[in-house]
Amino acid sequence: MSARNLVIVLALAGLVALLALVPSVANGYQLSLAINIMNYTVLATAWTLFSGPTRYVSLATVAFFGIGAYTVAVLGEVLAWPLVLLIAFVIGFMLSLLVGLSTLRLSGVYFVIFTFGLAELVRQLVTWYEVNVTRTLGRYVFVDITTEQIYWQLLALAVAVFISGWLIQRSKLGLALRVIGDDEAVARHVGINTTMAKVVLFAFSASFMTLAGAVMAPRWTYIDPAIAFNPVVSFQVLIMALLGGVHRLYGPVFGVIPLALLFEFLLAKFPNHFSIMVGIAFLLIVYAIPRGIVGLIEGAQLSLHRLKGAKA
Amino acid sequence: MSAPLLSISGLTRRFGGLVAVDGVALEVRPGEIVGLLGPNGSGKTTVLNLISGALKSDGGSIQLRGRALEKLPAYRIAREGVARTFQLVRVLGSMTCKENVIAGLAFGPKSRWGEEASLAAHQLLVRVGLASRANVMTSELTYIDQKRLELARALAMQPELLLLDEWLAGLNPTELRDGIELIRSLRAEGRTILMVEHVMDAIRSLCDRCYVMNAGRKIAEGTPKDVLADPEVIRAYLGDADA
Numbered sequence: 268m269s270a271r272n273l274v275i276v277l278a279l280a281g282l283v284a285l286l287a288l289v290p291s292v293a294n295g296y297q298l299s300l301a302i303n304i305m306n307y308t309v310l311a312t313a314w315t316l317f318s319g320p321t322r323y324v325s326l327a328t329v330a331f332f333g334i335g336a337y338t339v340a341v342l343g344e345v346l347a348w349p350l351v352l353l354i355a356f357v358i359g360f361m362l363s364l365l366v367g368l369s370t371l372r373l374s375g376v377y378f379v380i381f382t383f384g385l386a387e388l389v390r391q392l393v394t395w396y397e398v399n400v401t402r403t404l405g406r407y408v409f410v411d412i413t414t415e416q417i418y419w420q421l422l423a424l425a426v427a428v429f430i431s432g433w434l435i436q437r438s439k440l441g442l443a444l445r446v447i448g449d450d451e452a453v454a455r456h457v458g459i460n461t462t463m464a465k466v467v468l469f470a471f472s473a474s475f476m477t478l479a480g481a482v483m484a485p486r487w488t489y490i491d492p493a494i495a496f497n498p499v500v501s502f503q504v505l506i507m508a509l510l511g512g513v514h515r516l517y518g519p520v521f522g523v524i525p526l527a528l529l530f531e532f533l534l535a536k537f538p539n540h541f542s543i544m545v546g547i548a549f550l551l552i553v554y555a556i557p558r559g560i561v562g563l564i565e566g567a568q569l570s571l572h573r574l575k576g577a578k579a
Numbered sequence: 580m581s582a583p584l585l586s587i588s589g590l591t592r593r594f595g596g597l598v599a600v601d602g603v604a605l606e607v608r609p610g611e612i613v614g615l616l617g618p619n620g621s622g623k624t625t626v627l628n629l630i631s632g633a634l635k636s637d638g639g640s641i642q643l644r645g646r647a648l649e650k651l652p653a654y655r656i657a658r659e660g661v662a663r664t665f666q667l668v669r670v671l672g673s674m675t676c677k678e679n680v681i682a683g684l685a686f687g688p689k690s691r692w693g694e695e696a697s698l699a700a701h702q703l704l705v706r707v708g709l710a711s712r713a714n715v716m717t718s719e720l721t722y723i724d725q726k727r728l729e730l731a732r733a734l735a736m737q738p739e740l741l742l743l744d745e746w747l748a749g750l751n752p753t754e755l756r757d758g759i760e761l762i763r764s765l766r767a768e769g770r771t772i773l774m775v776e777h778v779m780d781a782i783r784s785l786c787d788r789c790y791v792m793n794a795g796r797k798i799a800e801g802t803p804k805d806v807l808a809d810p811e812v813i814r815a816y817l818g819d820a821d822a
Contacts, residue, residue: 384603394657439685439686439690439692442678442681442682442685443685443686445671445673445674445678446671448673448675448684449671449672449673450669450671450672452633452665452669453665453669453671453682454654455632455633455652455653455654455657456631456632456633456653456657456662456663457657457662457682457683457686457687457736458654458657458658458686458687458688458736459654459730460652460654460687461654551638
């Protein structure tokens with residue numbers, strides 16, 4: 268490992284350690300805000316893991332997130348916590364494999380619509396089941412997890428997402444996905460099993476989302492399908508990832524932080540016009556910064572570099 | 580005469596009512612450069628698409644060293660040892676030249692990765708004359724350089740059979756001369772090539788044998804000199820003398 272890499276690794280480890288100390292200094296409101304940011308960091312980065320290189324825009328984020336939350340609602344009081352998380356992970360992985368195998372032959376707008384439909388379908392199925400079988404729409408989540416523990420679990424999950432993302436990027440799978448994103452026909456003709464590559468990564472990404480939902484579930488003492496499968500979550504994740512920039516693994520973080528704060532502000536000040544405001548924010552971002560904040564910074568660096576080169 | 584590397588028989592593909600490829604048979608022997616000619620719309624590119632698995636055939640057989648290819652998906656055919664370039668050049672736009680070549684090295688039958696792939700990619704870029712452009716984004720390349728890069732990516736797969744689809748089309752005279760030289764140098768390496776081409780100079784100077792197609796059928800085969808003198812071939816290209 269070169270000296271520069273060592274410095275980067277140490278700096279990142281220091282950052283994680285600092286972030287782990289947040290609950291000891293933050294008050295209740297700040298901690299809840301930090302949890303919100305951490306949750307969206309996991310979701311948006313997991314989203315980018317798959318959608319960034321392949322450019323397959325998925326609106327199924329909340330389907331997996333909600334399934335994680337429901338796993339906790341159903342099993343949280345029955346089983347030990349690590350086991351509940353493990354089961355949520357397995358369910359998310361299996362379901363995403365199934366979804367992936369049946370849908371990743373679709374591309375472009377068809378895939379977008381399908382994923383959106385999937386999230387709604389799961390919500391309707393859960394609603395139907397609760398109404399007709401359990402005969403109560405809502406569920407209470409009583410598990411012995413403190414707010415601080417939720418934060419730490421999300422932090423650990425975020426670290427896991429980043430490490431897996433980094434490993435994938437350096438692997439052949441990472442290159443395969445970039446080739447697919449550029450030109451799927453070329454990908455097939457250089458020997459890439461495109462379906463397999465997409466399904467595997469989709470499942471990875473979705474499993475992280477499911478885990479985030481499971482970890483977040485104790486935040487609500489009461490959940491029903493409208494809360495757990497709220498489609499706004501999928502859109503917010505998408506917009507955060509786009510604002511940050513999806514061509515870098517760390518990109519989405521730059522979108523998550525400002526937007527999580529903005530949404531918090533809008534919810535507090537304009538609770539009745541929240542959706543309109545989010546819509547406007549979405550339009551502005553797509554029009555004004557199509558390559559995201561990271562893209563802007565890199566663009567500026569490049570022009571600066573060229574300017575220096577021209578002078579020299 | 581050595582056993583054929585590629586042997587195709589009865590190959591058929593329909594698009595709706597149109598029979599784009601109609602019972603075509605052809606053979607390519609190891610080390611040969613074989614041309615596939617014919618007027619526009621005669622089904623040449625469709626034949627390449629069928630061999631490489633971009634399209635599925637409606638009938639007939641395609642064998643590479645006796646292994647059946649016609650039922651395999653494109654990525655498996657690539658791993659069996661068939662590489663191709665595209666009629667409309669296709670480079671990977673978000674990557675550098677070197678990364679484009681590594682894409683060809685990493686997933687083929689003799690997969691290479693890491694330092695080894697990096698070295699091999701550099702050698703291939705030298706081979707096609709792009710050594711100085713290794714870290715340039717492909718979007719900044721000229722047309723001929725994009726074609727060179729596409730060739731390097733195909734060669735990276737160390738294919739047993741290389742399919743070139745009008746690789747020389749759209750080049751100016753100087754570029755064309757360089758392009759022909761490049762393909763000739765591939766023959767010297769012992770590569771086996773099946774090329775769809777319109778540029779007659781290239782066909783005469785490069786091809787050992789040619790097949791000529793018209794309206795989905797094979798109408799002639801033989802040396803370039805013979806087929807280009809064949810009355811039916813002339814009729815296919817130019818129409819009847821008294822028309």
